[in-house]
Amino acid sequence: MKKILHILLSSSKGGLELYVCRLMQKQAETGFEVYAFVLENSEVHKILAQNPAIRCIFGKPNRRLHWQNIRHLRKVLKAYQISILHSHNNIDVWTASIANYDKICKHFYSTYIMIGAKKKLPHYYFIYGNLEAAISTSLITNEAMAQNLAISAEKIRLVRYGVETEKFISDFQRREQIRRQWGVSENQIVIGTLARITRFKNVRELAQAFLYIEQKFQKKVVIWLIGEPSIAYSDEKTTIYVPEDLAIEQEIQEFIQKNNLQNHIFRISFQKDYIAFLDAMDIFVLASFDEMYSLSMIEAMLMEKPVIGLRSGGTPEQIGENERGLLIEQATPQAIAEAINKYLENPDLMKQKAENARAWALREHNWQNTLAEYARIYGV
Incomplete structure (x- = not known):
């Protein structure tokens, strides 16, 4: 057993x-x-602790x-005779590369x-050069890695997200x-x-886009903003959010209050049963700048929602040239x-884009293909 x-x-x-977490559980x-x-x-620990097949070992923030x-991880790799080490963010890759020097x-x-x-100074060659492979789920990200990371192009791999369709x-x-x-x-439209x-x-x-929705639609529009600011530190007693993100949260709350939109714009915390909330939406919007390849976009597509995304990062890969949704050129409230407004004016367009999106997502994203591709890259 590997x-x-x-x-x-x-x-x-x-x-x-x-x-x-889901990748670990599937593996x-x-x-x-x-x-x-x-x-x-x-x-992450709370989720994995529910699965007795996964052993959690604790590090420091x-x-x-x-x-x-680094020292602790190195001891763990030796003690448990680990054959495959997989890191998942740009700080952990340093910890893992140094521990596994x-x-x-x-x-x-x-x-x-x-x-x-660009990350091509000598120390980056040490961090990335010893990798067996660098993996993303987006073609545009793989192109960026080839240009900017100190790693040979043949080590860059594409693995699409696995989803329990x-x-x-x-x-x-x-x-x-x-x-x-x-x-x-019943007659309101939820944009989320x-x-x-x-x-x-x-x-x-x-949130600010509400003011630019045509007045004939505003009465029946509700906007759900589901998520939380990034966490800087968390333990059993304390959660500290990233100050810049907390300031944006405050701006959103002030905008809602100032414009008396308490019945139209709702801040909803992160939901474990997010599929139910996707199901309850009518239109899904992800206006992220340089989003690599959004999992929530794929999931909204699987729920057959008409989607809106920014022409940036990997989002055009997902939406195509408007075949599977609508691309906007700028992340402004007006855009x-x-x-x-284009969707609300044309329900048939909403239906067509949603159907196209679901068909594509079902074809491109499933765990069987994802796990097989990881196994091939791992060499097992």
Whole structure:
């Protein structure tokens, strides 16, 4: 049985964390002996603790390189005879590469963000040059890695997100229950997003777009902003959010109050049962700047929602040239509202885009293909 250790020293609870947890769970189901190097009491730990097949080993908060983590990880790799090490963010890859400097095991790195800055100084060749492979789910990110990372092009791999597509089936009773819970009437239109409250996600701009929706539609429009600011630190007693993100949260709240939009714009915290909330939406918007390849966009497509995305990062890969949704050129409130108005003016267009999106997502994203591709890259 192959032993794999995933390192994810994140205190956040977003799409990245949920996805990596699901990857570990799926790999455990397919015969890997799975270990996780995580933060104690983090959301990642809480999720994995429910699965006895995954052994959690605890590190220290890792917002900067932490030598204690390097020493501890190195001991773990040797003690448990780990054969595959998989890191998942741009700090953990440093910890893993230094701990594995003499190649105790094979090291693979997945990135879930765009690689914008060049990383080709000598120390980067040490960090990235010893990788067996650098992996993303987006063609545009792979192109950026080839240009900007100190790694040979033949080591860059594409693995599309795995999704449990069978879970993404609309349930009328569930949909109506969620809508009633949030005071949405039958004839209202719910426009929603699932995103961290952070600058590049442009959630604030989606809220502000309400003012530019045509007046004939405004009465029946409700906007759900589902997510939370990024977490800087968290333990059992305390959660500290990133100050910049907390400021954006405050701006959104002030905008709602100033414009008396309490009955039209709702801030909803991160939801574990997010599929039910996607089901309850009518239009999904993700106006993120340089979004690598959004998992929430795929999931909205699987729920057969008409989607709106920014022509940036990997989003055009998902939407195509407007075949599977509407692309906007700028993440401004006006541009977002223009796309919303276009949908609301044309229900047939909404239906067509939603059907195209679901068909594409079903074809491109399933766990069977994803796990097979990882196994091939791992060499097992």
